[in-house]
Amino acid sequence: xxxxxxxxxxxxxxxxxxxxxxxxxxxxxxxxxxxxxxxxxxxxxxxxxxxxxxxxxxxxxxxxxxxxxxxxxxxxxxxxxxxxxxxxxxxxxxxxxxxxxxxxxxxxxxxxxxxxxxxxxxxxxxxxxxxxxxxxxxxxxxxxxxxxxxxxxxxxxxxxxxxxxxxxxxxxxxxxxxxxxxxxxxxxxxxxxxxxxxxxxxxxxxxxxxxxxxxxxxxxxxxxxxxxxxxxxxxxxxxxxxxxxxxxxxxxxxxxxxxxxxxxxxxxxxxxxxxxxxxxxxxxxxxxxxxxxxxxxxxxxxxxxxxxxxxxxxxxxxxxxxxxxxxxxxxxxxxxx
Amino acid sequence: xxxxxxxxxxxxxxxxxxxxxxxxxxxxxxxxxxxxxxxxxxxxxxxxxxxxxxxxxxxxxxxxxxxxxxxxxxxxxxxxxxxxxxxxxxxxxxxxxxxxxxxxxxxxxxxxxxxxxxxxxxxxxxxxxxxxxxxxxxxxxxxxxxxxxxxxxxxxxxxxxxxxxxxxxxxxxxxxxxxxxxxxxxxxxxxxxxxxxxxxxxxxxxxxxxxxxxxxxxxxxxxxxxxxxxxxxxxxxxxxxxxxxxxxxxxxxxxxxxxxxxxxxxxxxxxxxxxxxxxxxxxxxxxxxxxxxxxxxxxxxxxxxxxxxxxxxxxxxxxxxxxxxxxxxxxxxxxxxxxxxxxxxxxxxxxxxxxxxxxxxxxxxxxxxxxxxxxxxxxxxxxxxxxxxxxxxxxxxxxxxxxxxxxxxxxxxxxxxxxxxxxxxxxxxxxxxxxxxxxxxxxxxxxxxxxxxxxxxxxxxxxxxxxxxxxxxxxxxxxxxxxxxxxxxxxxxxxxxxxxxxxxxxxxxxxxxxxxxxxxxxxxxxxxxxxxxx
Numbered sequence: 111x112x113x114x115x116x117x118x119x120x121x122x123x124x125x126x127x128x129x130x131x132x133x134x135x136x137x138x139x140x141x142x143x144x145x146x147x148x149x150x151x152x153x154x155x156x157x158x159x160x161x162x163x164x165x166x167x168x169x170x171x172x173x174x175x176x177x178x179x180x181x182x183x184x185x186x187x188x189x190x191x192x193x194x195x196x197x198x199x200x201x202x203x204x205x206x207x208x209x210x211x212x213x214x215x216x217x218x219x220x221x222x223x224x225x226x227x228x229x230x231x232x233x234x235x236x237x238x239x240x241x242x243x244x245x246x247x248x249x250x251x252x253x254x255x256x257x258x259x260x261x262x263x264x265x266x267x268x269x270x271x272x273x274x275x276x277x278x279x280x281x282x283x284x285x286x287x288x289x290x291x292x293x294x295x296x297x298x299x300x301x302x303x304x305x306x307x308x309x310x311x312x313x314x315x316x317x318x319x320x321x322x323x324x325x326x327x328x329x330x331x332x333x334x335x336x337x338x339x340x341x342x343x344x345x346x347x348x349x350x351x352x353x354x355x356x357x358x359x360x361x362x363x364x365x366x367x368x369x370x371x372x373x374x375x376x377x378x379x380x381x382x383x384x385x386x387x388x389x390x391x392x393x394x395x396x397x398x399x400x401x402x403x404x405x406x407x408x409x410x411x412x413x414x415x416x417x418x419x420x421x422x423x424x425x426x427x428x429x430x431x432x433x434x435x436x437x438x439x440x441x442x443x444x445x446x447x
Numbered sequence: 448x449x450x451x452x453x454x455x456x457x458x459x460x461x462x463x464x465x466x467x468x469x470x471x472x473x474x475x476x477x478x479x480x481x482x483x484x485x486x487x488x489x490x491x492x493x494x495x496x497x498x499x500x501x502x503x504x505x506x507x508x509x510x511x512x513x514x515x516x517x518x519x520x521x522x523x524x525x526x527x528x529x530x531x532x533x534x535x536x537x538x539x540x541x542x543x544x545x546x547x548x549x550x551x552x553x554x555x556x557x558x559x560x561x562x563x564x565x566x567x568x569x570x571x572x573x574x575x576x577x578x579x580x581x582x583x584x585x586x587x588x589x590x591x592x593x594x595x596x597x598x599x600x601x602x603x604x605x606x607x608x609x610x611x612x613x614x615x616x617x618x619x620x621x622x623x624x625x626x627x628x629x630x631x632x633x634x635x636x637x638x639x640x641x642x643x644x645x646x647x648x649x650x651x652x653x654x655x656x657x658x659x660x661x662x663x664x665x666x667x668x669x670x671x672x673x674x675x676x677x678x679x680x681x682x683x684x685x686x687x688x689x690x691x692x693x694x695x696x697x698x699x700x701x702x703x704x705x706x707x708x709x710x711x712x713x714x715x716x717x718x719x720x721x722x723x724x725x726x727x728x729x730x731x732x733x734x735x736x737x738x739x740x741x742x743x744x745x746x747x748x749x750x751x752x753x754x755x756x757x758x759x760x761x762x763x764x765x766x767x768x769x770x771x772x773x774x775x776x777x778x779x780x781x782x783x784x785x786x787x788x789x790x791x792x793x794x795x796x797x798x799x800x801x802x803x804x805x806x807x808x809x810x811x812x813x814x815x816x817x818x819x820x821x822x823x824x825x826x827x828x829x830x831x832x833x834x835x836x837x838x839x840x841x842x843x844x845x846x847x848x849x850x851x852x853x854x855x856x857x858x859x860x861x862x863x864x865x866x867x868x869x870x871x872x873x874x875x876x877x878x879x880x881x882x883x884x885x886x887x888x889x890x891x892x893x894x895x896x897x898x899x900x901x902x903x904x905x906x907x908x909x910x911x912x913x914x915x916x917x918x919x920x921x922x923x924x925x926x927x928x929x930x931x932x933x934x935x936x937x938x939x940x941x942x943x944x945x946x947x948x949x950x951x952x953x954x955x956x957x958x959x960x961x962x963x964x965x966x967x968x969x970x971x972x973x974x975x976x977x978x979x980x981x
Contacts, residue, residue, distance in 0.1 A: 143868035155871065155903075160583040164499055191500055193669040194492040194653050200669065259701065267705045274711040275702050276486075277671060281693055282478045394697045396671045404670075407833070407863060 118433070122426040129422040130182070130415075134175055137411040144191060144409045165191070178415075187419070188412030192404060197416035200401060205420065206291025207278055208390070208397035212382045214294075214313055215320035216375070223325045224371070227332025231340060232359055242329055249326030255388035257319040262392060265315060273311045277394040283308045316393040320386060324378045331374040335367040369440055376432040380425055482691040483962070483980055485973065486703045488717035490670045490696045495652035496627055497579060497586045504694075506627050507972035508673060511692075513630035513658040514683050516541040516553050516572065516609075517621075521966060528735050529966040529977070533887045536621060539683050540567060540631055541609075548616065555607045559682045561633040561659035569609040574634035576601045576611075578647045586628045592886070593623025616923065622886050627970050633657035661687050661976045671696055675975065688964075688979040707732060707957055713980065714958040714965075716973070719836055723955040724779035733960055736953035737967040738783050741892050742883025743799045744837075746845060746947040747906045749876050754826070755907075758943055759818035765804040765947045766811035769848045773949060777840045781955060785948035791941045793934040798889035799951050802941045811852045823853030828877040833863020841949075842879050873901075873908045880906060881952060885969050889933050890921035897940060907945035914939055 145162035162168050166177065181188060187197035230242035265272040273280055278293055286297040286305050293309035339345065340363050348358050387399035398417060405413035493501040496509035520535030541553035559567040577598040579586045590596065594617035602610040613620060623629075632652070640651035648657075656664055661684065662675040675692040695712075697703045704722050706712035708731065718726070727734045746768060748755035755761055770786040784801065788794065791803030815821060828846060830838040839860075846856050856877060861869050869875060882904050884891045895902050898918050899910040914936055921932035940946075954971050964977040 143865070143871075146867035146871055157584050157588050158871070161499060164584075190492075192492050192502070193490065194498065195669045203668075204670075259699075262702060262705070267709060270709070274706055274709070275699075276695055276697060276706070276711075281484055281672075281695055282482070391698045392702065394695075394699070394702065396668070400698065401670065409865075 115430070118430055119426075122430075126419075126422055126426065129418060130179075133415045133418040134178060137409075137414050138171060138174075144411065187416040190405065190413045191410045192408045192413075197412045200413065201398065201416055201420055203291065204396060204398045204401050207395060208383055208386065208399060210292045210294065211313065211316055211320070211389070211395060211397060212379065212386065215317040215382065216324060216379055218317055218321040219324045219328055219378075220375070222321070223328035224332050226325075227329040227371075228336055228359070228364060230329070230333045231336030234337065239333075242333060246326040246329050249322050249324075249329075252322065253388070254319055254323045254386070255392055257322055258316065258389050258392035261315045261319055272315050273308075275315070275393045276312075277396055278309060278312055279305065280308050280312065312393075316389045316395055319392075320382060320389055324382055327374050327378055328371065332367070332371050335370045336363060339363045339367040365439070369436060372432060372435055372439065376428055380428055383421070383424065478691075480980070481689070482693055483689045483975065483978060484711070484713045485692065485694045486697045486706055486712040486715045486717075487694060488696070488698065488700070488703070491667075491673060492669070493653050494656055494664065494667065495649065496630060497582050497647075498649060498653050499584055501585070503972065506970055507694075508664065509630055510627050510968075510970065510972055511662045511675065511975050512656055512660040512664060513632070514540045514559070514567070514660050515625060515627075515630055516555075517544070517625045518684070519625055519968075524737060524967070526735075528737065529964070530737065531966060531968050533622065533740075533969065536625055540572070546621070548613075550610055550612045551621065552604065552608060552610045555609060556682055557607055559659060560680060561636070562656065562663050562678060563633065563636060565633060565635060567631060567633075567659055568606045569603040570606075571634045572609045572631050573598075573601045573603050574637070575632045576629055578632070579629055582647055582649065589626060589628045589885075590623065592891075593617060593620045595620065595623060595629075618922075618925070619886055619888070619891065626885055627972075631659065633659065659683075662692065665691075684976065687976040689975060692975045707959075710959060713962050714956065714973070716954070716956050718955070718957060720777075720779050720781040720955075723781055723957065726957050731960060732957050733962070733965075734955065734957045735965055735967075736781060736955045739883050739952050739954050739971065740887045740969055741798060741885075741889075742881065743785060743951055744782070744841070744879070744881045744949045746949065747878045747880060748945060748947075749873065749908055750945050751908045752874075752876050754818070754820055754824045755876065755945075757818045757820075759814045760820060760824075761944045761947075763811040763814035763818065763852055764849065764854070765802075765944045766807045766814065767848050767852045767854075768804070768947060768949065769806055769844050770804075770949065771806065772844055773841055777837060777844065778950065781953050782950035783953070785950050793937040793941075796889065796930055796933050798892050798937070799948055800937070802944075802948055804944075804947065806848070808848075808851050815852050815854075820853065823855060825855045825857075826876045827859045828856040828879065829859040829861055829869070829875045830879045831863055831866040832860045833866060834881075835860070838879055845879065867903070870903055870906055873906065875906075878906060879949075883952075883971075887969060889937065890918055893918045893936055893940070894922065896946070897936065909943075909945040911939070911943070914943075 145158050145165060145167055166174065185198065189195065190197050190200055193200060226242050226245065230239040233239060261272070262275050266275060279285060283305055286293055286302050287300050289296045289299055294306060294313070297305040297309060345358060345363055348362050386397065387403050389395065390397040390400040398420070401413060402417035405417070487504065489502065489504055491502065491504035491508045493505045494508055495501060496506055498505070516539060517536045518539040520532040520537045521529050522532040524530040540555055540559055542556050543554045545552045555567065555569060555572070561567055576595070580590045580596055580598060581587065594614050595611070596614060600612045600614065602612065604610050636657040637648040637652065641648040661678055661681045663678050664673060665676045666674040673694045677687055677690050679686070697706065700717065700719055700722070703712070703715050704718055704726070707715055708729070710731070723734055723736065726732050746764065748761050748764065750756055770784065774780060774782060774784060785799050786802060787805040788801030788803050794800050828842055830842045842858055846858055849856050882896060884895060895904040897905060897909055897914055899912065899915045901908065901910065917932045917936040917939070921929055921936065924932065954967060956965060958965065962978060962980050964979045966974055966977050968974055
């Protein structure tokens with residue numbers, strides 16, 4: 111098992127090196143001059159030259175690259191110019207914000223999508239199947255930023271049920287003591303229930319808007335995969351042997367149908383984590399997507415490189431975790447094959 | 448469980464559920480009354496105005512948390528709102544000063560202290576001024592605008608007396624000491640965090656304060672919020688009325704408006720013109736729009752390229768711009784027109800002012816024919832995509848109008864990050880852009896935008912020795928001679944039109960009705976010290 115883990119990790123190394131080189135080159139090839147941008151409004155050419163030297167941008171590309179790699183090996187991703195903070199620290203505070211939102215949205219989506227998909231497959235052609243179809247079609251056709259804006263307008267502006275979309279916490283609450291960076295977990299661990307409820311209330315709308323979007327592929331995949339399994343010979347045999355319908359559906363059919371659902375889950379998760387910029391913008395969520403986009407707009411190299419690198423590492427870890435999960439769910443899957 | 452105890456438990460649980468939120472909201476209401484919540488679009492990137500690339504929100508942090516030697520007085524503007532008065536310098540850290548032809552001597556307040564309790568002395572002032580003229584970049588540049596260039600100019604006479612020696616007689620020297628850059632920092636505290644490579648502790652001050660101003664930063668979450676508390680020991684002005692200020696970043700403009708309209712936020716600058724125009728009629732909010740001094744939106748033409756090297760073509764363009772349409776459809780009336788004056792001449796010693804151009808396509812066509820471009824010409828018109836909400840519709844309107852006089856302009860959208868770099872190259876044939884100067888003097892604007900020194904903001908690459916002579920004369924003279932010089936360069940700018948003034952933008956702010964004391968400042972950031980809520 112350990113050997114397997116290591117060999118899988120080893121195969122990931124070339125792709126990570128590739129990501130490092132490509133992001134370095136790409137950010138330098140982008141149009142835009144950070145020195146001119148950060149020299150300020152009333153900058154003279156010599157002021158811009160000074161800023162350029164200060165940022166190390168007057169050196170040749172290979173020199174800059176060697177410097178970058180050296181820093182990287184020491185765990186230093188550089189400083190963001192637009193927020194003035196070390197990129198590592200920023201990602202460390204922003205990644206949990208995105209992860210908390212994404213995981214929460216995914217849990218909501220799974221809790222709805224899987225039962226819905228299973229029921230739709232078992233009771234094919236009934237109202238619940240139609241409901242599943244409607245929900246999934248609506249889910250994929252409503253972009254997240256649209257549902258997000260709509261929810262903020264209806265539930266905050268008109269009805270006042272939801273709190274103001276001001277980020278992870280109400281303005282007058284202090285963030286909980288930092289343990290995991292997940293506000294819900296941290297506030298629960300420290301017994302700070304006011305913050306817990308505050309964080310949960312803030313989380314509800316963005317998480318639901320994202321859940322609606324991610325629900326669709328999950329429910330459809332569950333339904334399709336369940337239908338295929340339910341039509342296969344071993345289910346017919348199980349039914350003919352007089353097993354209870356519950357046992358047939360859950361013990362035999364569902365366990366066999368869940369594999370593609372896990373694959374989809376992994377894809378949806380990684381997609382959401384990087385692509386929830388729009389939800390983060392609508393709800394002022396201080397997440398990693400918003401951070402990366404702001405950095406791109408200002409030609410702020412270091413955060414863009416840090417973001418891409420973090421995402422690459424995250425994808426590698428996620429794929430590995432999903433592969434391992436396959437083995438646990440279905441003993442027929444041979445990982446080393 | 449017995450039936451009765453079940454009911455009891457149920458009732459108790461019910462009571463707990465109904466009372467818990469009530470206690471919470473009461474505490475919240477209390478905090479709410481003492482706090483000013485500002486919602487904005489872009490976060491500060493530093494706590495130090497001298498830092499590399501410190502942005503405008505960082506100026507606001509610096510302005511409210513630091514002292515300067517002098518500040519500006521206040522007057523009422525045409526609408527009866529408070530407006531800083533650039534003609535009146537008033538005491539802040541300095542209680543009085545003695546202005547001589549070759550120097551100025553400041554007496555410092557004796558009981559003023561930094562946030563850590565250290566008394567503020569003249570050596571702190573010198574250290575801070577030395578820092579501003581030494582570290583390079585924007586602070587050094589801004590100091591230079593007032594002929595403050597060398598550490599030798601700053602002299603510690605004794606603990607409470609500080610002298611600035613002048614390099615030359617420059618009327619911008621005194622006003623420049625009141626701008627956000629020359630802040631007074633706690634030199635001993637900074638020196639503790641200085642290193643050989645970083646003698647001015649620039650790294651440390653990026654995230655920390657060595658200041659003594661009216662507010663202290665209680666919490667800073669980069670990219671998210673800044674929380675301030677009042678410094679109750681502040682001596683350098685009347686104690687501010689608001690105890691806490693929270694500046695929260697809300698990236699979506701729609702939500703900033705929603706927060707204001709629902710009464711959840713107190714104040715915001717960052718809304719689109721259309722929203723400000725609509726909110727003006729809202730009974731719940733106060734909207735104040737102040738013309739931004741010494742600023743204009745303009746169309747610039749590159750005078751070193753064909754066809755704009757021909758003054759007739761430039762005048763034709765000035766006659767072809769759809770001014771009124773821009774005012775109505777792009778700005779929703781939220782700007783001051785700079786066109787359609789009685790004539791194309793100087794109207795007084797102030798800037799910006801109306802020129803004589805208005806939309807007259809026939810006249811423009813005639814000028815094009817005279818210039819020899821009767822058959823039309825092709826060019827491009829560029830704008831900064833970072834400010835697309837205004838620039839894009841404005842540029843499209845101009846493009847349509849120019850097509851009528853035979854100028855076929857392709858629109859070139861340039862990403863915000865790239866804009867400064869492109870301006871520096873000075874090879875864009877035509878641009879729409881805005882510029883504003885801090886110090887409210889016509890010659891200050893002209894020095895940046897029309898002078899042959901060719902600063903970044905002379906985006907037209909305009910060089911005219913006669914113009915330069917007039918600008919230089921205005922900088923160092925006064926009285927009738929000064930007025931004649933200003934008249935000279937304004938007339939010349941209108942006649943030659945390398946840039947066509949379109950409108951003077953407004954600085955708009957929307958706030959709750961119970962927020963009072965808002966004051967317009969030349970730096971266009973919010974001064975928390977004069978605000979009150981109640």
